Amino acid sequence: MQLKEWFGGSVIHIHTRLENKSAEYQPGEEIQFTLSGLSEYARRFSGNGYMVVVDTDHAALSIHPNWALDQRQEYFFPQNTEKTVKQISEDVRTRAKKIRESESSHVLTGTETDILNSSGMLDVNNDVLSSLDLVIASFHYYPWAANNFVGGEKKHIDLKEILMAYERVAANPHVDVIGHPTTYIQKYNRDVALLPEWEPLFRIMKMAGTAFELNLSTLLRIKEPEEFDLKVIGLAAEHGVNFLLGLDLHNLKMFGSELKSDFVIDEQSAARAFDKNVGKANMNFFYSLKGLIKLLKANGLTREMIVNSSDEKFNKWLESRK
Numbered sequence: 001m002q003l004k005e006w007f008g009g010s011v012i013h014i015h016t017r018l019e020n021k022s023a024e025y026q027p028g029e030e031i032q033f034t035l036s037g038l039s040e041y042a043r044r045f046s047g048n049g050y051m052v053v054v055d056t057d058h059a060a061l062s063i064h065p066n067w068a069l070d071q072r073q074e075y076f077f078p079q080n081t082e083k084t085v086k087q088i089s090e091d092v093r094t095r096a097k098k099i100r101e102s103e104s105s106h107v108l109t110g111t112e113t114d115i116l117n118s119s120g121m122l123d124v125n126n127d128v129l130s131s132l133d134l135v136i137a138s139f140h141y142y143p144w145a146a147n148n149f150v151g152g153e154k155k156h157i158d159l160k161e162i163l164m165a166y167e168r169v170a171a172n173p174h175v176d177v178i179g180h181p182t183t184y185i186q187k188y189n190r191d192v193a194l195l196p197e198w199e200p201l202f203r204i205m206k207m208a209g210t211a212f213e214l215n216l217s218t219l220l221r222i223k224e225p226e227e228f229d230l231k232v233i234g235l236a237a238e239h240g241v242n243f244l245l246g247l248d249l250h251n252l253k254m255f256g257s258e259l260k261s262d263f264v265i266d267e268q269s270a271a272r273a274f275d276k277n278v279g280k281a282n283m284n285f286f287y288s289l290k291g292l293i294k295l296l297k298a299n300g301l302t303r304e305m306i307v308n309s310s311d312e313k314f315n316k317w318l319e320s321r322k
């Protein structure tokens with residue numbers, strides 16, 4: 001089946017909490033799963049009883065887990081950044097340690113770290129990043145604004161600055177994936193006429209082996225991906241860049257489930273949540289994924305370019321990153 005050839009490997013880019021359901025619901029990012037609940041859900045989803053999941057929560061959520069990313073801006077004001085990075089790095093290290101000690105061997109450690117400025121600074125230090133199995137670095141507007149504009153106010157970010165940041169991040173040997181590279185590119189920078197400006201980045205990614213994330217949460221949520229996103233993806237493919245399929249899963253609602261996101265899915269409730277979804281959300285997901293694959297193929301992608309199309313391929317790629 002074609003779908004499995006593209007998406008038959010590890011489940012990557014997931015947002016979960018470690019604690020069980022007695023912990024408070026996290027309204028900020030609407031995170032619905034516990035890590036073991038998601039592993040159980042994925043196991044049922046794959047139907048083969050085994051699925052590798054990679055823990056990649058927002059690094060910054062370690063401070064005030066109930067806040068959304070835009071609420072923690074002051075932590076990224078220049079005068080606070082050093083202290084914040086130190087704290088977040090220690091939190092990420094602790095989380096990874098807990099996972100290694102308590103979760104089964106098919107859970108890998110990782111993080112989604114924020115890109116803070118055009119010099120490619122991240123909110124987790126290299127020492128901690130190098131101890132993780134997989135590192136996704138993403139540009140989100142708010143931490144960047146906090147770090148670059150007085151008071152974190154809304155301002156124009158030049159595409160050149162973002163691309164410079166991506167280039168530095170891609171060349172950082174501790175970063176494996178650039179998360180949703182086009183998702184938060186502002187309207188005024190979403191211009192196919194500016195495509196050639198992306199080329200130096202893709203040359204660096206090709207050389208460094210860094211993967212470009214195909215973010216399913218963005219690409220499947222909207223009815224059809226915009227021409228701009230597809231053109232950037234196509235250009236990366238032309239340059240021989242690696243791709244990684246990432247779910248960016250916060251809750252099932254984002255994939256069309258009627259299950260409320262305050263229904264916490266832990267190991268015990270995963271079966272019930274799965275059964276409730278089989279009819280609609282899971283099918284929706286498959287159909288939209290099928291449509292997306294068609295569009296990706298039309299833009300020059302092949303499944304061979306995807307590093308997590310199978311577990312075997314993913315392991316090999318991870319090995320090559322060490």
Ligand SMILES: [Zn+2]
Binds near residue numbers: 112138140179180
């Ligand atoms: Zn993100």
Ligand SMILES: [Zn+2]
Binds near residue numbers: 112248
């Ligand atoms: Zn994410």
